[in-house]
Amino acid sequence: MIKFSDVNKWYGTHHVLQNINLEVAKGEVVVVCGPSGSGKSTLIRCVNGLEKFQAGMLTVEGMPVASEANLRKLRMELGFVFQQFNLYPHKTALENVTLAPIHVRKLSAKEAASRGREILAKVGLADKCDAYPQQLSGGQQQRVAIARSLCMQPKVMLFDEPTSALDPEMINEVLDVMVALAKDGMTMIVVTHEMGFARKVADRVAFIDKGVMVEVAKPEAFFTAPANERTREFLGKILHH
Amino acid sequence: MAMDMFLDQLHGMAQYYPVVLKGVGVTLALSFIGIAAGTVAGFVLGIGRASSSRALSFLVGAYTDIFRGTPVLVQVFVVFFVLPEAGIELDSFTAGAIALSNLAACFISEIVAAGIRAVPAGQLEAAASSGLSRFQQLRLVVLPQATRMIVPSLVGQYVLLVKDSSVVSAIGLLDLTRSGWVIVQSVPNGLLVFSAVGLGYFLICYPLLYWSRRLEKT
């Protein structure tokens, strides 16, 4: 479904992504992890065109992401969840969720609202439809953000460190939503440090360091017997808590 | 004796109330037109100024710089005296309205551009990521937030516009300031006459000023 072929990106002279090759099949959940500055955020942001790359090829369902003409159409099928939520502060939760369906998918206000309420209920926020983002906790805001992406009925959901900006006690409410999504068969790419989540639902785990895709393996293999030294080092650092 | 003269002058001034009324009317009309037209045009220019196209931003900036860097008086003269050379004859009211609207638009464009730039980048990214077009991103996500932020500055700008409208008296238009000038020719008490004129402007501007300051505190 999503295919990186020898993707390379430079910021000036800094080689941020080096010959990235990765394929994500329909229904797969791929977790991408790595130290900060490794390029994992850049990688996922390339998928929906928030970052551009200079060399290589990146396609979603065969359509190249690099072409501007395709971008809007592609983005309709790619849901993106940000670390900082980026909810629209001047709109209620429901309005946040229905904005794109109304203006991009051209749903009627009624249809969008009913779909929106359904999805907000699915993420556990049925009673918060008319609340403004400022009135919600971090965990609730992120769940609204997930609902916002889901309401567009995307084919793929992209998560860029969705729980990194949350207080510890709120991480699980968001992860639970993501686990449910995975179990429903959604194709997902998740950049995260939450290894428990990876062990539970990931089909594969990818480790990226300094722009290089070091290792990609199934979770059991990845966590118990990593092939690469750098992977072992990284896991050693983050797994002992 | 001085009291008699003072009362005489007050009486003399009171005779002129039609003139003052007309003057106030013209000042208010010019201010409304300048504020309305200036705000609409200012938003259009401001969006251009905040554009990612460097060429567009530069062009708009160069245009607004001309009117932000020259005196209002000169601009009013240009509209009133120079446009006829190009075949456009204008009466003093229209000339004043055009000059003031243009001036307001130029200042407001900078305020709007700053507001747009102040909307966090994440908002644009979220909007773009859901497939909204650039125009939709602007209309639904960026402008509402930018406008909320700049309201105090806009109101401050409106106060300036009301005061700037006084320069139309230089092309003979009977606004509040000019009415004072006319009256003082017959009632030679500058202090009295222009205190009254000042009071008129104060009554219009002070509420706006007060409102702008309150808005800034929130």
Place this chain on the structure above:
Amino acid sequence: MLSNLNFRVIAETLPDFWGGLVFTLSISLAAFAGALAIGVVACAMSLQSSRVVRAPAVAYVDVVRATPLLAQLYFLYFGLPNFGVLMPEIMIGIVALSINSGAYVSEIIRSGIHSIPRGQMEASASSGMSYWQQMRLIILPQALRPMVSPLIGQAIVLVKDSSLLSLISVLELTRVGQTLANDRFMPVEGLASTAACYLLIYYGLKLAAAAWVRLAQRPGRC
């Protein structure tokens, strides 16, 4: 229209415009100095705890900011003779400009002082300094920095405001332009040259402001 500009006339009148420009700058400089003096006093008064001292300063600022400069100018021009005060027009003009800008300068100084975090006053008070020592040694030196850009902005406004003096027959830049425009029936050349001169001053002051911003990035001495 622009292509028909009579450059010969512009070249001939260049000395007059230069004179006007210099005169405008001199007037503006004098008025700015006056505005600084008035602004400092007004601001100091507005910061006092005594209502009796604060009220006139606050009233002054409010009245000046809510009335047009032209009305203030006419107020003095037509009003002062009533009190037997006879001043040359240029003096009246400079006084009017000073009083007008003084109100804005006062607000700029106030913002500058208020921008210094409370903690500074608390820290200096804790070491036993008196109010005036705190102001003189800790607050004011720091407050100076954020004031410079707005003050340059006010200087720009002042230069543009000085054009109003043309209406009371002061031979500054706008008046020069108008006279030449009327005398020779060439409003385009006259006003274009006038505008160009003002833009020269405008960009000059903007450059100064930009230079200040770069200078102010360096940490350390205020």
